[in-house]
Amino acid sequence: MEFKKIVKTILFWEILQGMWLTLSNLPPWNAVTRQYPKEPRYSDPGFRGLHALVRNPDTGREKCIACGLCAAVCPSRCITIHTGEDDKGEKIAEEYEVDVLRCVFCAFCVEACPVGAIVLSEHYEYSGYSRGDFYFNKERLLDNWDTFFPGEKGKWYMDNIWKHPNADDYKAHDDQAVFHGIQKEEKQ
Numbered sequence: 432m433e434f435k436k437i438v439k440t441i442l443f444w445e446i447l448q449g450m451w452l453t454l455s456n457l458p459p460w461n462a463v464t465r466q467y468p469k470e471p472r473y474s475d476p477g478f479r480g481l482h483a484l485v486r487n488p489d490t491g492r493e494k495c496i497a498c499g500l501c502a503a504v505c506p507s508r509c510i511t512i513h514t515g516e517d518d519k520g521e522k523i524a525e526e527y528e529v530d531v532l533r534c535v536f537c538a539f540c541v542e543a544c545p546v547g548a549i550v551l552s553e554h555y556e557y558s559g560y561s562r563g564d565f566y567f568n569k570e571r572l573l574d575n576w577d578t579f580f581p582g583e584k585g586k587w588y589m590d591n592i593w594k595h596p597n598a599d600d601y602k603a604h605d606d607q608a609v610f611h612g613i614q615k616e617e618k619q
């Protein structure tokens with residue numbers, strides 16, 4: 432064994448190094464104390480906080496097309512959707528509810544949505560006195576969009592944080608076999 436190694440072994444060198452690291456960080460001038468809530472900690476863009484339903488900028492209504500993919504993919508089963516039809520007979524989400532207390536903020540719902548209709552905001556400071564305060568229905572989720580993604584922020588978020596796929600992304604390549612259905616004359 433090298434002489435240096437022997438000395439280090441006798442002196443418990445690694446332990447001394449670890450002790451020094453601990454002691455050097457003990458003095459109060461090394462501590463970082465944030466006086467929350469006076470000094471709030473701002474979250475970075477893309478933080479997975481409270482949910483919001485995205486408004487269509489053209490119609491002012493929700494972008495959601497009530498496909499149910501977000502509810503199907505949600506591992507906590509905390510999204511509930513009741514579908515209906517609007518005046519034009521198009522499918523809409525009459526009710527859209529997120530039970531935030533059960534949410535694990537995995538953002539699978541955001542990833543699964545084909546039209547970019549649900550997002551997670553940077554907001555994390557919410558509280559309530561009853562369980563009902565944490566049921567976010569469609570109106571509350573749309574309000575969240577107005578509050579946390581005002582003006583150009585929503586567009587910026589969509590362009591930079593969650594790039595949702597377009598229909599073109601799902602196009603089949605040229606050689607791919609595509610099912611076209613059974614022709615009437617082939618049916619028995």
Ligand code: SF4
Pocket residue numbers: 501504505506507508509510529533534535536537538539540541
């Ligand atoms: S973030 Fe995850 S757990 Fe929360 S609602 Fe979306 S899919 Fe469900």
Ligand code: SF4
Pocket residue numbers: 494495496497498499500501502512524543544545546547548549
């Ligand atoms: S996946 Fe998107 S469009 Fe489909 S129900 Fe959920 S939020 Fe609405």
